[in-house]
Amino acid sequence: MAKITRLSGEERENLVAYLDGELDPQQIREIELALGRSPVARHDVDMLARTWDLLDNLPQQQVGEQFVTETMSLVIGAELGDEEVDPLAPLKARNRTLWWSFAVGLVSLALVGGYVVAGYVVPNETDELLRDYEIVAELDKYLEAEDAEYLQKLADIKEFADPEEPHANP
Amino acid sequence: MAKHKEPVPEKSAAATLAVKDPDARLMLRVKEGDDQAFSQLVTIYHERLVGVLTHLIDDRQGAEDLAQEVFLRIYKARHGYEVTARFSTYLFQIANNLASNRRRDEGRRRVVDLKSGENAGDRPLEQSLAASSSLMPARQVARTELQTVVQEALLTLNDSQRMAVLLSKFEEMSYTDIAATLQLSVPAVKSLLARARENLRARLEPYVRQGTLRGARESAG
16 A cells, blocks of 8 residues: 655645646656655645646636727827826816907907097097088188187178078187 | 957847747837737737736726726836836736735725625625526536636635736746746745645635535535
8 A cells, every 4th residue: 555645845836836837857857756656646736737627617708899999099098188088178178168258258348348438538530520510611701801709790790690601609 | 459248138138038929029019109019919918818807806897997907007108118028927917016906995995894894795605606506507507606616716815826826827827927927036936826726726626526516515614
């Protein structure tokens, strides 16, 4: 009957490495020697191998092609947007639009207001002519008389008064 | 006088790696601005990455989110990319770091849950199996129960053991690559995997021996 011998800690580590093909030729010879003389070691190797094979039963993960598309969109998008998408970006864009609308409205209001105020404050040549129309219309007479006071006196005399024209009153 | 030539072992090692690893070459193209090459890398790795992350954190949707985060990190860091290891090692190293951060955050949340007296994640194996096997054909039940048993066994491993197991089993990584991914020494990885496989054996051996779920249930009981 085969003698049952316990394996050392190092030998047990080497059993796994042996199965994984990670031992050098000298270590392989030593392990095979240990396996030859120990049924316990042979049982251990057998069980280690069979339980390892059970991992093949773990469910396989099926990942759709959509994952590749989404991942590429994510990495390229992050690159374009300086790496991270700002969740507040739409709100900021709307605020920017509102700000620009407000600014344009304010400038327009200032222009219209300025034009209206300028119309009242700055003297207009046409307005002056209209205001002084009566004088301008009689300007030839005034130039001929050379004296407005004299003309006023003549107008006050009924015989010289012009019945159709109102009094010139410069 | 002859000029002394400076040795450049790192550069030549990197060049060798770049030649051997087609994915590293793709990443070098990404570095030069080729987004199509990055799309190829995502196509090559997305399913493998989501698979490993799902088993690592036990959350499918969370795994997809993490995988996207991994790709985003790699893309953002593309200008500084240098070939120092296989591309898969680089990718799973980032994945492991992000998963560790996530687990740390979840750990904090779990403490809060425990204080409020709720911890739905720790259901006994029997309850998990009962919930997953109702209203299924017998063969599918057996298959689902087997998956559940294996998943439960995997979840008993600590985070480093689980990641090492997943990289070894599904990515077929060497101890050297696993060491680079987990930022450990090769002897540390050897010990880690030996302990992990011993733990898996202890959980799954009754099931292997009897070929029925009864063995696993008796062992759990």
